[in-house]
Amino acid sequence: MINIDVGDLFKSLGSFLAKNWQGVGLVIMLVLFFVTKNDYAALKKSKDVMSQSYEEQLSLIKELHQEEINRRDDVIASYEQLVEKLKEEHLQDLEDLAEEKEKEVEESIKDFEEQPEELAQEIEDLFGFKYVE
Numbered sequence: 001m002i003n004i005d006v007g008d009l010f011k012s013l014g015s016f017l018a019k020n021w022q023g024v025g026l027v028i029m030l031v032l033f034f035v036t037k038n039d040y041a042a043l044k045k046s047k048d049v050m051s052q053s054y055e056e057q058l059s060l061i062k063e064l065h066q067e068e069i070n071r072r073d074d075v076i077a078s079y080e081q082l083v084e085k086l087k088e089e090h091l092q093d094l095e096d097l098a099e100e101k102e103k104e105v106e107e108s109i110k111d112f113e114e115q116p117e118e119l120a121q122e123i124e125d126l127f128g129f130k131y132v133e
Helices: 006-114 116-127
Strands: none
């Protein structure tokens, strides 16, 4: 069986490192550089994928926002058209009412001139007071 003295091993290793510490340090640095280089490449690739995904999501959100603005503008335009149509109909209804009222007034005047007794009776029935000449 091989018998290794650990104390002698550390002593030999210590003297070797004391003489060649710069070379050992350089080897360790090179090993760490190549080991971590793959990690940096993976991180850079992951960052690029995330950036591309972010740009696609941002583009999609912009498109959806533009569609929403277009739909809103369409709804506002149809609302304004409806309001304008309702205003026109209201003005027409007011004109029709004014014409009807004018016709009723003319008929009442005509009735008063032609048939004052019947008009007086109608007023009495409607309002409940007596016509006095």
